[in-house]
Amino acid sequence: MHDAPAIAVSGLTKRFGDVTALGGIDFEVPQGTVFGLLGPNGAGKTTAIRILTTIIRPSSGRAEVLGHDVAEEPATVRRLIGLAGQNAAVDPNLTARENLRLIGRLTRLPARRLDPRAAELLEQFDLVAAADRPVRTYSGGMRRRLDVAAALVSEPPVLFLDEPTTGLDPQSRGALWELIRQLLREGTTVLLTTQYLEEADRLANRVAVIDEGRIIADDAPGVLKERLGQTVIELDMGDEARAAEAATLITTRLQRAPGREGPLLRLAAPDGSMLLMDVMHALEGDGMVPRTIAVRESSLDDVFLALTGHRTEDTP
Amino acid sequence: MTTATQTPSTPTTVKPAPTGTGAPRDEHVRRRDPFALVRHSLTLTWRNLIKLKHQPEQLIDLTLQPVIFIVMFVYLFGGAIAGSTHDYLQFVLPGILVQTVVFASLGTGVGLCEDVAKGVFDRFRSLPISRYAPLVGAVLGDLCRYFVAIVVVFVFGTAIGFRVQTDALAVLATTGLVLLFAFGMCWIFALLGMTMKNPRSVQGIAMLIGFPLTFGANIFAQTATMPGWLQSWVKVNPVSHLTDACRGLLVGGPVATHVGWVLLWAAVFTAIFAPLTVRAYNRKS
Numbered sequence: 001m002h003d004a005p006a007i008a009v010s011g012l013t014k015r016f017g018d019v020t021a022l023g024g025i026d027f028e029v030p031q032g033t034v035f036g037l038l039g040p041n042g043a044g045k046t047t048a049i050r051i052l053t054t055i056i057r058p059s060s061g062r063a064e065v066l067g068h069d070v071a072e073e074p075a076t077v078r079r080l081i082g083l084a085g086q087n088a089a090v091d092p093n094l095t096a097r098e099n100l101r102l103i104g105r106l107t108r109l110p111a112r113r114l115d116p117r118a119a120e121l122l123e124q125f126d127l128v129a130a131a132d133r134p135v136r137t138y139s140g141g142m143r144r145r146l147d148v149a150a151a152l153v154s155e156p157p158v159l160f161l162d163e164p165t166t167g168l169d170p171q172s173r174g175a176l177w178e179l180i181r182q183l184l185r186e187g188t189t190v191l192l193t194t195q196y197l198e199e200a201d202r203l204a205n206r207v208a209v210i211d212e213g214r215i216i217a218d219d220a221p222g223v224l225k226e227r228l229g230q231t232v233i234e235l236d237m238g239d240e241a242r243a244a245e246a247a248t249l250i251t252t253r254l255q256r257a258p259g260r261e262g263p264l265l266r267l268a269a270p271d272g273s274m275l276l277m278d279v280m281h282a283l284e285g286d287g288m289v290p291r292t293i294a295v296r297e298s299s300l301d302d303v304f305l306a307l308t309g310h311r312t313e314d315t316p
Numbered sequence: 317m318t319t320a321t322q323t324p325s326t327p328t329t330v331k332p333a334p335t336g337t338g339a340p341r342d343e344h345v346r347r348r349d350p351f352a353l354v355r356h357s358l359t360l361t362w363r364n365l366i367k368l369k370h371q372p373e374q375l376i377d378l379t380l381q382p383v384i385f386i387v388m389f390v391y392l393f394g395g396a397i398a399g400s401t402h403d404y405l406q407f408v409l410p411g412i413l414v415q416t417v418v419f420a421s422l423g424t425g426v427g428l429c430e431d432v433a434k435g436v437f438d439r440f441r442s443l444p445i446s447r448y449a450p451l452v453g454a455v456l457g458d459l460c461r462y463f464v465a466i467v468v469v470f471v472f473g474t475a476i477g478f479r480v481q482t483d484a485l486a487v488l489a490t491t492g493l494v495l496l497f498a499f500g501m502c503w504i505f506a507l508l509g510m511t512m513k514n515p516r517s518v519q520g521i522a523m524l525i526g527f528p529l530t531f532g533a534n535i536f537a538q539t540a541t542m543p544g545w546l547q548s549w550v551k552v553n554p555v556s557h558l559t560d561a562c563r564g565l566l567v568g569g570p571v572a573t574h575v576g577w578v579l580l581w582a583a584v585f586t587a588i589f590a591p592l593t594v595r596a597y598n599r600k601s
Contacts, residue, residue: 029347052442053441053442054442055438055441055442056600075444076445078442078445079444081442082442083438083439083442086435089432089434089435089436089438090436090439091363091367091431091436092434093367093370093371094363094366095370096509098363098366102359102362103439103443104362106356106359106360106440106443106444106445107443107444107445108444126345129455133501134370134371150439160442166381253460
């Protein structure tokens with residue numbers, strides 16, 4: 001089954017009582033690639049990961065890992081996967097070394113390989129100095145690194161990372177990204193969930209945007225960004241009337257309609273500074289000086305606004 | 317991964333090859349390794365024990381609590397209740413043994429709930445191990461904890477003057493009986509741990525169950541000294557039967573009927589709450 005995709009999901013649903021956590025999703029992840037599942041809290045990302053890692057069973061539909069159905073051959077699937085993330089933690093009361101040895105013993109690593117494998121991973125994940133301290137004393141970044149290390153003890157070909165960098169400072173996030181890229185170079189397939197567009201963009205070969213249990217976009221991050229705009233420009237025109245006037249000016253002069261929300265105008269583009277200059281030119285002759293101008297990387301919120309018309313925290 | 321059994325000496329056998337040739341189905345895995353549940357459970361029992369090493373406060377809790385109870389009741393109330401602290405020590409120590417283990421069994425629920433809340437169980441479930449190993453490991457590890465508590469009570473009690481009136485065999489029988497009862501009880505708290513979201517709420521509810529069981533019993537005072545309505549509860553309380561059985565075994569008195577009741581209660585608790593716990597554990601999916 002060399003040709004089987006690392007992960008194949010079709011028509012996958014999961015209901016908890018009356019609540020539909022997944023309303024039928026489909027996607028495929030080729031071997032040796034990184035797939036990003038992007039969405040806000042409660043979108044169904046974790047549910048999808050828990051089904052794929054055999055922790056819960058789907059209500060309907062199919063999910064396969066390297067050609068093995070997760071519901072029919074869970075034991076086989078478990079030997080092909082590693083799981084790390086917010087809902088699959090290491091034991092905070094053991095040390096890093098004890099945690100790695102524990103997982104090694106449970107995954108049937110030969111006894112004499114336990115210590116060398118733990119040492120290798122501690123080295124690779126820069127945890128040697130803290131290796132013999134209980135994990136509850138670790139910083140967030142160290143803990144996440146150990147989480148990922150623990151998922152790698154048995155060298156699984158498919159790795160699931162559930163929001164691996166949520167709550168981390170930028171430096172720890174960068175370090176973890178580098179580790180994930182390293183795994184990719186070694187041929188591991190990675191499925192990661194994230195709330196950060198930037199993370200999906202930096203790491204993933206392909207990104208699916210998930211909202212309320214449905215996939216609303218599935219593309220290469222570059223394509224998504226082109227569709228949605230990488231940079232967002234926000235102009236505060238002071239009041240709604242001026243905003244309407246400025247919007248008309250921009251629409252006629254630049255042939256693109258900005259989004260409007262009260263006194264705010266919002267435009268997205270792959271090339272933010274170019275757009276900003278154009279907007280300024282379009283407005284300046286008529287004395288339409290914005291009260292404030294903000295230029296920022298487009299956030300998940302912007303993606304959602306663009307794709308669904310509602311903000312991530314909205315409950316329609 | 318059929319290579320795992322054929323070439324156990326190859327260091328890379330753990331690297332699962334995603335090949336289609338003879339990919340084992342689940343039944344094969346089970347047939348090939350009938351001891352998987354036992355082995356994985358023991359590994360996870362080990363986890364629950366070394367955990368104590370890194371949580372000295374839990375170990376102190378486990379060992380100091382019975383000591384404090386013995387000191388407090390024997391020296392503070394002993395004279396008033398029994399006329400002499402020594403007489404009271406002989407009376408109360410078997411009871412404190414029971415109380416200690418009942419309270420230790422509350423911890424089983426809290427520990428399980430923490431494992432679920434922190435995601436430790438989810439990690440285990442994604443590993444190629446027996447489904448029930450985490451649950452069995454937790455309970456076995458706790459039985460070891462109860463045993464430590466029992467030893468503490470015996471050692472400290474003896475140090476301050478408690479004397480077993482029977483023999484070593486009776487001490488062993490007492491230990492076994494108390495452990496068996498605790499095993500039954502721990503399923504009640506395990507069920508709480510599996511169904512409630514917050515370890516603190518588990519602790520709170522478990523205490524609400526633990527207090528009437530241990531204080532509404534004949535542990536600290538003779539049943540005959542209590543008002544009628546309380547007596548009717550104390551007499552049916554399984555903890556009272558266990559206390560009577562332990563007293564009988566350690567300092568003399570009727571044993572057989574009480575042991576019978578204790579065995580029955582342990583069986584009833586296990587028969588009702590173990591399956592419910594397992595069901596709740598499976599429902600976590």
